[in-house]
Amino acid sequence: xxxxxxxxxxxxxxxxxxxxxxxxxxxxxxxxxxxxxxxxxxxxxxxxxxxxxxxxxxxxxxxxxxxxxxxxxxxxxxxxxxxxxxxxxxxxxxxxxxxxxxxxxxxxxxxxxxxxxxxxxxxxxxxxxxxxxxxxxxxxxxxxxxxxxxx
Amino acid sequence: xxxxxxxxxxxxxxxxxxxxxxxxxxxxxxxxxxxxxxxxxxxxxxxxxxxxxxxxxxxxxxxxxxxxxxxxxxxxxxxxxxxxxxxxxxxxxxxxxxxxxxxxxxxxxxxxxxxxxxxxxxxxxxxxxxxxxxxxxxxxxxxxxxxxxxxxxxxxxxxxxxxxxxxxxxxxxxxxxxxxxx
Numbered sequence: 470x471x472x473x474x475x476x477x478x479x480x481x482x483x484x485x486x487x488x489x490x491x492x493x494x495x496x497x498x499x500x501x502x503x504x505x506x507x508x509x510x511x512x513x514x515x516x517x518x519x520x521x522x523x524x525x526x527x528x529x530x531x532x533x534x535x536x537x538x539x540x541x542x543x544x545x546x547x548x549x550x551x552x553x554x555x556x557x558x559x560x561x562x563x564x565x566x567x568x569x570x571x572x573x574x575x576x577x578x579x580x581x582x583x584x585x586x587x588x589x590x591x592x593x594x595x596x597x598x599x600x601x602x603x604x605x606x607x608x609x610x611x612x613x614x615x616x617x618x619x620x
Numbered sequence: 621x622x623x624x625x626x627x628x629x630x631x632x633x634x635x636x637x638x639x640x641x642x643x644x645x646x647x648x649x650x651x652x653x654x655x656x657x658x659x660x661x662x663x664x665x666x667x668x669x670x671x672x673x674x675x676x677x678x679x680x681x682x683x684x685x686x687x688x689x690x691x692x693x694x695x696x697x698x699x700x701x702x703x704x705x706x707x708x709x710x711x712x713x714x715x716x717x718x719x720x721x722x723x724x725x726x727x728x729x730x731x732x733x734x735x736x737x738x739x740x741x742x743x744x745x746x747x748x749x750x751x752x753x754x755x756x757x758x759x760x761x762x763x764x765x766x767x768x769x770x771x772x773x774x775x776x777x778x779x780x781x782x783x784x785x786x787x788x789x790x791x792x793x794x795x796x797x798x799x800x801x802x
Contacts, residue, residue, distance in 0.1 A: 494699055500690060500732045507726065507798050508745040515731040516750060516762075517739035527700045546699040578696050600773040603752060603762045611768060 480593035481567020487558030491528040491568065491589065492541060492618070493518070498549045504610075513615070514553060516606040524571065525590035526609075528555075533570075533587030541619035543584050552619035555612060563608045566593040663691040665710065675723045683717050686730035693732055702734035703755065712757035713738045715778040720751075720788055726795040744794040745802070749787065751776065761787050 495502040495518050502518040505511070519526050529544050531554065541552040557568050571590045573580070591609075594602055609615075665687055667680040690705045697704075717728060717740065728740035728751075736755035741748065746766035753759045763772035772790060777783045 496698075500693055500697060501729075502731055504729055504731070504741050504743050506743040506745065508801065511743075515729075515739060515741060517731040517733050517741075517752065520733050520735065520737075520739075520752075522701055522734055550699070574700075577700050599752075599760045599775070600762065603750075603760065604770060604773070607748075607750070607762065607764065 482569045489557045490531040490554040492544050493528050494544050514610045516610040519606040519609040521594045525592040529587045530589045554616045554618045556614050559612050559614045664688045682727045690732045703736040706736040706755045708757035709737045709753050712753045720791050726798045742794045744797045749790045
């Protein structure tokens with residue numbers, strides 16, 4: 470990618486395997502978070518769907534969901550939700566992004582839902598300029614390995 | 621209850637001065653039964669064009685529909701900690717769209733951002749122009765070519781036309797590509 474920025478030491482947990490996947494909940498209407506190429510018809514998440522909040526980008530780890538007998542459908546909260554999966558290794562290839570677990574986040578709807586034991590964050594955004602941050606959001610949205618897994 | 625924003629929020633866009641009563645719709649009924657007490661007022665805009673902008677009514681209608689859908693989003697609309705879209709972001713977004721588009725332009729796609737901002741995007745044949753407007757109304761443009769290489773990356777000032785010219789050029793090129801189907 471050529472996106473090289475020195476990362477902070479706490480932005481990645483190396484114990485999380487590269488071949489684990491991260492589930493990101495999106496919406497395809499009200500609000501729409503899927504961009505469409507008007508010429509090719511290709512659909513992909515808007516890069517805005519990966520804009521971090523103060524903590525990072527909220528995701529769920531596939532291996533932890535499976536440990537608790539949960540799947541992609543358990544991540545959705547509304548009928549218009551969809552779920553995309555990103556391999557951890559592909560996220561890490563967009564330096565300095567990394568992944569850390571963030572189980573049982575507070576101040577969110579359905580705090581007690583069992584999916585929240587698998588909650589994690591894409592981190593590494595601190596210190597990036599607006600342009601650097603947006604290039605990484607764009608790189609996440611354009612990952613060839615991103616997969617629509619629900620519905 | 622519907623609350624119309626009661627002042628102009630962008631150059632070239634003025635709003636109905638009086639609040640009107642919305643039709644009672646199914647969502648209102650569900651809110652009444654599921655959430656006791658007064659529900660939060662809905663926010664809506666109406667874009668009024670000058671006579672010289674009469675040929676842009678289609679664009680105004682598109683922007684109005686997209687913006688009003690985003691203004692209806694409440695706290696936590698992403699199922700996490702997303703904030704409602706701000707009036708500052710809406711004002712800058714409308715100003716930018718009318719500065720960047722003309723009557724032959726491909727209209728942008730609209731996306732809410734979790735911080736209360738808005739993102740507008742054009743995607744044509746693998747090329748992309750994306751403008752992020754944050755919750756305070758500050759804008760930043762990012763464009764990539766078919767190979768994914770960044771060809772534009774800069775802050776934008778909605779009222780400073782010189783910062784917008786490169787983006788206007790890209791939007792015009794993408795619009796021509798979309799119209800020609802190549």
